Structure formats: structure tokens, C-alpha cells
Amino acid sequence: MTSFELGQNFTVQVFGQSHADAIGAVVDGLPAGKRIDLDEVFRFMGRRAPGKNAFSTARREADQPEVLSGLIDGVTTGAPVCAVIRNENVRSGDYANVLTVPRPGHADFPAYVKYGGWNDVRGGGAFSGRMTAPLCFAGALCLQLLRERGIEVFAHIRSIAGIDDAVPDPCCPDLEALRAVAQKEFPTLSDAAGQRMRSAIAQAREEGDSVGGVIECVAVGLPVGLGSHMFGGVENRLSAALFGIPAVKGVEFGSGFAGCGRRGSENNDPFRLREGRVVTTKNDHGGVLGGMTSGMPLVLRIGVKPTPSIAKPQQSVDLIAMEETELSIRGRHDPCIVPRAVPVAEAVTAIVLLDLLYDNN
Ligand SMILES: Cc1cc2nc3c(=O)[nH]c(=O)nc-3n(C[C@H](O)[C@H](O)[C@H](O)COP(=O)(O)O)c2cc1C
Numbered sequence: 001m002t003s004f005e006l007g008q009n010f011t012v013q014v015f016g017q018s019h020a021d022a023i024g025a026v027v028d029g030l031p032a033g034k035r036i037d038l039d040e041v042f043r044f045m046g047r048r049a050p051g052k053n054a055f056s057t058a059r060r061e062a063d064q065p066e067v068l069s070g071l072i073d074g075v076t077t078g079a080p081v082c083a084v085i086r087n088e089n090v091r092s093g094d095y096a097n098v099l100t101v102p103r104p105g106h107a108d109f110p111a112y113v114k115y116g117g118w119n120d121v122r123g124g125g126a127f128s129g130r131m132t133a134p135l136c137f138a139g140a141l142c143l144q145l146l147r148e149r150g151i152e153v154f155a156h157i158r159s160i161a162g163i164d165d166a167v168p169d170p171c172c173p174d175l176e177a178l179r180a181v182a183q184k185e186f187p188t189l190s191d192a193a194g195q196r197m198r199s200a201i202a203q204a205r206e207e208g209d210s211v212g213g214v215i216e217c218v219a220v221g222l223p224v225g226l227g228s229h230m231f232g233g234v235e236n237r238l239s240a241a242l243f244g245i246p247a248v249k250g251v252e253f254g255s256g257f258a259g260c261g262r263r264g265s266e267n268n269d270p271f272r273l274r275e276g277r278v279v280t281t282k283n284d285h286g287g288v289l290g291g292m293t294s295g296m297p298l299v300l301r302i303g304v305k306p307t308p309s310i311a312k313p314q315q316s317v318d319l320i321a322m323e324e325t326e327l328s329i330r331g332r333h334d335p336c337i338v339p340r341a342v343p344v345a346e347a348v349t350a351i352v353l354l355d356l357l358y359d360n361n
């Protein structure tokens with residue numbers, strides 16, 4: 001398995017670079033005969049596409065995938081589904097001064113050393129957040145296949161720059177409210193909180209800076225017992241995949257790190273019977289016990305760091321002259337990655353959940 005491949009029972013392979021002719025995905029191993037609503041796939045990808053508003057990079061891309069194989073009249077054939085997304089709006093000249101002067105916080109320095117300076121820094125190359133467009137293509141297919149089984153995956157901005165959104169009920173989330181988030185330009189549950197977050201992003205951008213935050217993802221309709229022991233756990237497989245999203249610095253499930261400071265009596269979720277089903281009265285375990293789904297909603301959060309490429313001058317080193325220097329980054333960068341990464345979190349979660357479901361097939 002290469003570093004661009006995800007999945008065990010079916011695979012998602014991502015290819016391309018931010019300023020190459022194209023990026024894309026090959027999704028291999030999906031069952032045949034599944035009808036895919038491609039308009040819905042395009043709409044999903046549109047939620048992530050860059051260049052649409054003030055809290056995004058100004059690089060504008062249509063992100064319209066061209067499906068080369070694997071579907072006939074929108075129905076899976078059992079052969080790999082390959083989709084290509086063209087890079088139309090590149091401005092590679094913006095990267096001239098970072099070819100040998102690495103940007104603090106970006107992948108440039110270790111990539112320069114590892115690949116002998118042959119790595120592509122333009123637009124982040126193959127380390128770019130742009131690589132999440134093909135992930136969204138693959139995730140959109142998986143979301144449709146999950147929905148067939150009564151499983152839905154949602155995400156919202158939990159916080160940006162320390163400003164919190166409303167929190168969904170972890171036992172019985174308001175699905176209509178979560179579905180509505182996907183229709184919003186700024187994906188929060190509370191529009192008032194969203195407005196405050198937008199102001200914080202605008203202020204950081206004005207100051208030549210950036211902000212980070214947390215995305216919360218909720219999946220409902222999962223059966224009990226997905227996942228397995230030790231390294232085969234639901235948390236293991238989700239975390240490995242979620243850390244593949246550039247700028248993700250943390251993953252937590254349920255009460256996460258906060259729960260680790262509590263007593264067991266407080267953190268344990270008591271079991272009860274409700275209409276013949278075993279449920280828990282609260283959901284601090286986030287829907288996973290012993291690496292297996294418990295049947296309660298899956299609740300996870302990812303921490304997304306502030307965008308590394310900022311306009312403020314920063315200290316760096318010229319790797320040819322081996323001299324310290326001041327770096328001014330040009331180009332069009334997201335002042336905050338979090339809003340556009342919300343559908344990416346849904347996509348990656350959906351890919352892993354479908355893969356886990358296929359464990360038992
Ligand atoms: C959707 C998305 C958009 C991003 N946009 C930018 C950007 O405009 N500028 C930038 O420097 N980094 C951006 N990033 C983050 C970098 O790609 C990432 O920080 C870098 O590859 C280093 O990896 P690391 O932060 O995981 O260590 C973006 C990430 C994502 C997921």
C-alpha cells in the first residue's frame with residue numbers, strides 16, 4: 001500500500017499535485033450495480049471547492065470531476081471508478097521564493113531534504129490541501145452507499161479561534177439541523193456563532209495571519225460491532241485516515257481528552273433498555289467501545305491547525321546559501337482551513353465506515 005492509498009476491502013487511491021495538470025482518484029473494489037447520483041457528488045465537492053468566498057483561498061477552481069471509467073449511465077460496473085479533476089487556475093510564479101526557503105509550518109523543509117529538492121512546492125504539490133478534492137469525490141460515492149444502509153455522516157465547525165458552535169446531542173442528534181448545515185456556506189449549527197467565527201477569520205486575514213479550529217463529525221445508523229481488537233479498531237482506522245487530511249493535528253472520540261480527567265463513575269455511560277434495544281443514557285464513549293461500534297452515534301473531532309502560509313514576514317533559512325533569512329510568502333491562501341475541511345471530514349469518515357462495513361462481507 002502506498003501513502004496515497006486508503007482502505008482495506010476497497011481502496012481509494014489519490015493522484016496528482018496542486019499545480020500539475022490534474023488531480024484525481026481511483027476507487028477500486030466497490031460493488032457492481034450501485035446507482036450513483038453524480039449531481040449529488042458534484043454538489044458535495046462544491047462544498048469544499050476553493051475560491052468561493054472571503055474565508056477561502058482566492059484560487060478559483062470548478063472542481064468538476066470527469067469520470068473516466070467504472071460507471072455506465074451512473075451505475076457502478078465493478079471496475080475501478082477513475083475521476084480526474086483539472087487544475088485550471090494555478091499561479092506557480094507565487095512559489096519562486098519558497099523553492100529553497102522553506103515555509104514555516106508547511107511540508108517544504110522535510111520534503112526538500114527527503115526528495116533532494118525535486119519535490120513540487122507549487123500550491124503545496126502532493127502535500128496540498130487540494131488533494132482533498134479527490135478524497136471528496138470518493139467520499140461522496142461512499143456516503144451514497146452508506147445511506148442505502150441507513151447510515152448518515154455529518155460534520156460541522158465545532159470551533160474556530162476559540163469561538164464555539166452549538167453542540168449536537170451526542171445520544172440523539174437533531175438530524176434535520178445537521179442536514180441543514182451541509183446546505184450552508186459557513187457550516188455551523190448556530191448562525192450567530194458562525195458570524196463571530198467569520199469575523200475572527202476576517203481579522204486574522206487582515207493582519208496577514210491565519211486561524212485554526214476543530215471539526216466535529218457525527219455518524220448515525222451504525223450497527224453494533226464494527227471494528228475489531230487492538231490495531232483493527234474503529235478509532236485506529238478512522239484516525240489513520242483522518243490524519244491524512246493536511247493540517248489535521250489531533251483526533252478525539254467522545255469525551256476524548258476532557259474525559260480522561262474525570263472519574264470512571266462520571267465518564268462511564270450506563271446501559272439501559274429502550275424498546276428492546278441496549279442503549280447508553282449518555283454518550284461520552286462517542287459510539288466506540290473496545291475498538292468496536294456500540295450502536296450509539298459515532299462522535300469524533302479533528303483539530304485543524306492555522307494555515308501555515310501567512311502574509312506576515314517569517315523567519316526561515318535559505319537552504320542553498322545556508323543563511324538565515326526573512327521570508328515573505330506570496331500567493332492565495334486560506335486564512336482558515338476549517339470551513340472547507342468540513343466536507344473532507346465527512347468524506348474520509350464515510351470511506352472508512354464503508355470499508356469497516358465490508359469487513360464482514
Ligand atoms: C482544504 C485545505 C486547504 C488548505 N489550504 C492551505 C493554504 O491555502 N495554504 C497553506 O499553506 N496550507 C493549506 N492547507 C494545509 C497544508 O496543506 C498543510 O498544512 C501542509 O501540507 C503541511 O502538512 P501538516 O500541516 O499536516 O503538517 C490546506 C489544507 C486543507 C485540508
Ligand SMILES: C=C(O[C@@H]1CC(C(=O)O)=C[C@@H](OP(=O)(O)O)[C@H]1O)C(=O)O
Pocket residue numbers: 018049050057058059061090091094122123124127128129130131133246331332333334
Ligand atoms: C487549491 C486548493 O487549496 C490550495 C491548498 C494549498 C496548500 O498548501 O495546501 C495552497 C493553496 O494553493 P495555491 O497557492 O495554488 O492557491 C490553496 O489554494 C484547494 O483546496 O483546492
